[in-house]
Amino acid sequence: MRQxxxxxxxxxxxxxxxxxxSQFANDAFLDTGFPKQSENYHDISHYLEMNxxxxxxxxxxxxxxERYIEKMT
Known part of the structure; x- marks a missing residue:
């Protein structure tokens, strides 16, 4: 299963x-609305642009x- x-x-x-x-990760950890199950660039990008x-x-x-994609391939 993909991460x-x-x-x-x-x-x-x-x-x-x-x-x-690292700061992005620290802040996303505290963001209860972050799309935690998503693997979709556009969904996450849209969420971040709005929230x-x-x-x-x-x-x-x-x-x-880019790091995520490199790790997944």
Missing amino acids: SFYQFLMTERNPHKREGI GDYLSSMRIFDEAW
Whole structure:
């Protein structure tokens, strides 16, 4: 079974880092509405555009998504 993006993102959490993908992961962990089961780029991207006030730039999401895809292949 394939890992969801959220499951992958949680492997990037680091409470001592406050930048980039680690900060995104830390904040997504606290976001109760995050689409935790999704493997779909567009669904997650849309959610973040509407609700991801904690994400300073969508570029961070894109970088995390690239890592996710690399890990899944």
